[in-house]
Amino acid sequence: DTAVSQTPKYLVTQMGNDKSIKCEQNLGHDTMYWYKQDSKKFLKIMFSYNNKELIINETVPNRFSPKSPDKAHLNLHINSLELGDSAVYFCASSRPDAGGATQYFGPGTRLLVL
């Protein structure tokens, strides 16, 4: 009964490869997000989708492409991986509430580019 799940949990790959990370939520939320947490532990938003529509697109290299086949899924595809892409990538989902949006995070995908 995992609320927000991501696969894979760990990803080790070579520079130049293309990889995808998948995210699914079973909370019935309309909005999903991708965040990157770098080695300094700073958590920064990359993208958000609301009901399959792109809402937030931060300054992210266009090697990163999110895809939302339906509102329960938001996948992240990364082309031509670089050393600097090594980080933990978190997916999250939210529902609107009175104080803004409470976001529920997945367990993270630890990406290491060699």
Next chain:
Amino acid sequence: RKEVEQDPGPFNVPEGATVAFNCTYSNSASQSFFWYRQDCRKEPKLLMSVYSSGNEDGRFTAQLNRASQYISLLIRDSKLSDSATYLCVVNRVEYGNKLVFGAGTILRVKS
């Protein structure tokens, strides 16, 4: 200057101590505020929302001062299990609920 600034710590305190974390934010358009907690190698989890009137949840008290753009978190009677990184978060609702995270304050509670 970062949009959300926190003292990174670490704060090393004994069990039972009271500890306070502070946070400042630079954008007065920020509309809602939160404290999240992140355990080592885990995902962030919402600890509590922060309201102008101040709010309390058990041993945790959060305060917001909009005029000073300042947020605080007070933890009373610290437990070993409180050891974690505490993330101050502001919500930019006008950008579709864009959460902006501080870099986090590390708390270590020792017996």
